[in-house]
Amino acid sequence: MKHHKRKSTVDLSRYGYIFIAPFFIIFLVFQLYPLIYTFYKSFYYSTFTRFGSIEHFGLENYKKYILGEKTFWWAVAITVGLWLLNFVPQILLSLLLAAWFTDIKYKLKHDGKYKVIMYMPNIITAATIAVLYYKMFNNNGPMTELMRKAGWLQKDRYVLEKGWATFFIIAFIQFWMWYGNTMIVLCAGIMGISPSLYEASMVDGATSRQQFFKITVPLLKPILQFTLVTSAIGGLQMYDIPYLFNDGGPLIKMGKENVSSTQTVVMLIKKFIFADKPDHGRAAAYSVVLFFITLAVSMVFYIATSEKKEKKPKKKAAVEG
Amino acid sequence: MNRVEGSKKLSGNKIFRNCICIFLCFLSLFPFYLLFINSTLKSSDIQGTIRIIPGLNFFKNLKGLLEGEAKTSNVNVLQAMRNSLIVTVPATFLQVYFAALTAYGVHTYNFRLKKAAWAFIYAIMMVPTQISIVGFIKVAKMTHTYRTYIPLIIPAMAAPTTVYFMKQYMEASLSYEIIEAARIDGTTEFGTFNRIVIPLIKPAMATQAIFAFVGSWNNLFTPTMIIGNERKKMTMPMYVEALKANDKTQDMGQIYCGLFVTVLPILVMYALLSRYIVAGVALGGVKE
Numbered sequence: 130m131k132h133h134k135r136k137s138t139v140d141l142s143r144y145g146y147i148f149i150a151p152f153f154i155i156f157l158v159f160q161l162y163p164l165i166y167t168f169y170k171s172f173y174y175s176t177f178t179r180f181g182s183i184e185h186f187g188l189e190n191y192k193k194y195i196l197g198e199k200t201f202w203w204a205v206a207i208t209v210g211l212w213l214l215n216f217v218p219q220i221l222l223s224l225l226l227a228a229w230f231t232d233i234k235y236k237l238k239h240d241g242k243y244k245v246i247m248y249m250p251n252i253i254t255a256a257t258i259a260v261l262y263y264k265m266f267n268n269n270g271p272m273t274e275l276m277r278k279a280g281w282l283q284k285d286r287y288v289l290e291k292g293w294a295t296f297f298i299i300a301f302i303q304f305w306m307w308y309g310n311t312m313i314v315l316c317a318g319i320m321g322i323s324p325s326l327y328e329a330s331m332v333d334g335a336t337s338r339q340q341f342f343k344i345t346v347p348l349l350k351p352i353l354q355f356t357l358v359t360s361a362i363g364g365l366q367m368y369d370i371p372y373l374f375n376d377g378g379p380l381i382k383m384g385k386e387n388v389s390s391t392q393t394v395v396m397l398i399k400k401f402i403f404a405d406k407p408d409h410g411r412a413a414a415y416s417v418v419l420f421f422i423t424l425a426v427s428m429v430f431y432i433a434t435s436e437k438k439e440k441k442p443k444k445k446a447a448v449e450g
Numbered sequence: 451m452n453r454v455e456g457s458k459k460l461s462g463n464k465i466f467r468n469c470i471c472i473f474l475c476f477l478s479l480f481p482f483y484l485l486f487i488n489s490t491l492k493s494s495d496i497q498g499t500i501r502i503i504p505g506l507n508f509f510k511n512l513k514g515l516l517e518g519e520a521k522t523s524n525v526n527v528l529q530a531m532r533n534s535l536i537v538t539v540p541a542t543f544l545q546v547y548f549a550a551l552t553a554y555g556v557h558t559y560n561f562r563l564k565k566a567a568w569a570f571i572y573a574i575m576m577v578p579t580q581i582s583i584v585g586f587i588k589v590a591k592m593t594h595t596y597r598t599y600i601p602l603i604i605p606a607m608a609a610p611t612t613v614y615f616m617k618q619y620m621e622a623s624l625s626y627e628i629i630e631a632a633r634i635d636g637t638t639e640f641g642t643f644n645r646i647v648i649p650l651i652k653p654a655m656a657t658q659a660i661f662a663f664v665g666s667w668n669n670l671f672t673p674t675m676i677i678g679n680e681r682k683k684m685t686m687p688m689y690v691e692a693l694k695a696n697d698k699t700q701d702m703g704q705i706y707c708g709l710f711v712t713v714l715p716i717l718v719m720y721a722l723l724s725r726y727i728v729a730g731v732a733l734g735g736v737k738e
Contacts, residue, residue, distance in 0.1 A: 148555025
């Protein structure tokens with residue numbers, strides 16, 4: 130019997146390979162090879178002549194476009210800024226709402242409906258949302274009109290010609306689209322924490338605030354870490370909203386140069402693929418550096434939030450004890 | 451005395467929290483309400499004001515929009531929707547079916563590379579696709595599928611996140627006894643998967659199908675890169691981009707009408723399935 134069973138698993142093991150094969154083949158062709166090719170292509174520097182483009186192998190793309198000019202780093206700064214400006218309020222509001230929706234003492238009757246409505250912007254096409262906001266804030270949009278009436282804007286001025294205002298609205302749209310998602314994730318996390326911890330602390334006379342900071346937040350750390358890392362990775366690839374809201378504009382003066390005030394890195398990559406003279410080498414160099422920035426940021430966040438994790442079991446034990 | 455004060459504080463707190471939540475809900479709904487209202491108004495009624503009551507011009511706007519688009523080389527809103535469906539429906543089926551197949555392979559069989567394969571799938575879950583777009587275009591050109599829908603559909607077969615959720619679900623609710631029983635009955639391994647396992651994991655497949663559909667439907671970046679300027683092949687988000695580009699020349703009511711039609715399928719789906727979607731989102735966070 131024992132012998133038979135062992136034999137049967139050996140026989141079947143090839144099915145394991147057969148079943149996972151399509152996934153790995155498609156992954157190799159459409160994800161891994163493109164990644165390797167992008168690295169490879171980034172070493173091809175194009176010069177444009179009357180007869181077309183000529184390519185040379187070397188580090189020119191990096192020397193010229195990454196180290197030699199500020200365009201890329203300005204886009205990095207804008208991308209990171211847009212992410213930070215939406216993520217910080219997003220995580221704070223989501224935590225607060227998650228604490229409210231899971232609070233047994235003040236149970237809100239309609240928390241299910243609130244969740245459904247707050248999550249809604251996340252599922253709607255980002256392209257449509259960006260254009261909708263553009264319509265609201267452009268020259269004769271309803272929000273512009275309201276702001277003029279309130280005296281926040283002069284007549285025939287509008288928000289989209291101001292760099293900081295456009296930047297702020299893009300961050301707001303991102304915040305508005307994502308806080309519902311984060312809130313639901315955090316709610317699920319809090320619901321996973323053993324109720325006995327809260328009961329025990331209540332017996333000891335802990336306030337809601339103490340419970341939140343001493344039980345909820347420390348035990349949510351793995352989920353907060355997950356939210357932080359996924360949001361940072363997604364945020365660094367930001368494209369749809371800034372692109373369709375104001376196409377990277379308006380141009381603002383930085384010293385002597387005119388720079389795009391809301392152009393993200395992925396928009397920059399797209400720009401050089403779609404240019405009249407497409408420069409895939411340059412786009413690839415931007416992609417490679419973005420890849421390493423994304424990797425570095427997620428590693429740093431992962432490690433920075435993991436270190437504190439070691440203290441957690443002690444705290445948990447103390448609360449339980 | 452104390453108790454009365456306590457309950458007063460309790461209800462005060464509740465009112466405050468409800469007020470904030472209602473305000474946030476208002477914020478979530480307001481742009482979509484405005485979109486709906488404006489899509490039913492005449493262009494002259496939209497300029498510069500916010501109206502609360504819908505007009506009667508929706509179908510007139512839609513007709514005008516379609517007529518206007520017939521004169522251009524662009525797709526109209528209904529063609530864009532059809533194009534998006536041509537991409538999204540097969541992509542969703544492939545993504546869910548092959549994710550289930552992959553998860554089942556790792557879950558059920560013992561093979562030497564099992565652990566390595568799983569670690570690999572887990573590791574690539576967060577790798578963004580945008581950064582390898584130069585190579586992705588190259589693959590499309592090499593396989594002669596550039597400017598076609600193939601590169602938007604086939605890669606869905608390798609969706610690590612979907613595989614992850616399928617495996618989680620199988621671990622929780624697919625017992626080996628059922629698989630063993632099917633084997634004793636003489637069913638082939640593929641037959642077991644197709645006829646016995648798939649019906650058992652249907653709830654997970656349905657949830658994952660919703661997210662696969664939404665993800666593919668909303669994607670702007672990859673279709674832009676692959677379809678480019680082929681105006682007849684535009685998908686819905688690309689159509690939205692084209693609609694914005696015509697902003698200066700077109701009738702405002704018609705533009706809002708077009709935008710409203712682009713969100714309508716997802717709005718209807720969300721109205722019907724919101725409970726499952728919210729539950730699915732909650733699942734996403736507790737994976738650690």
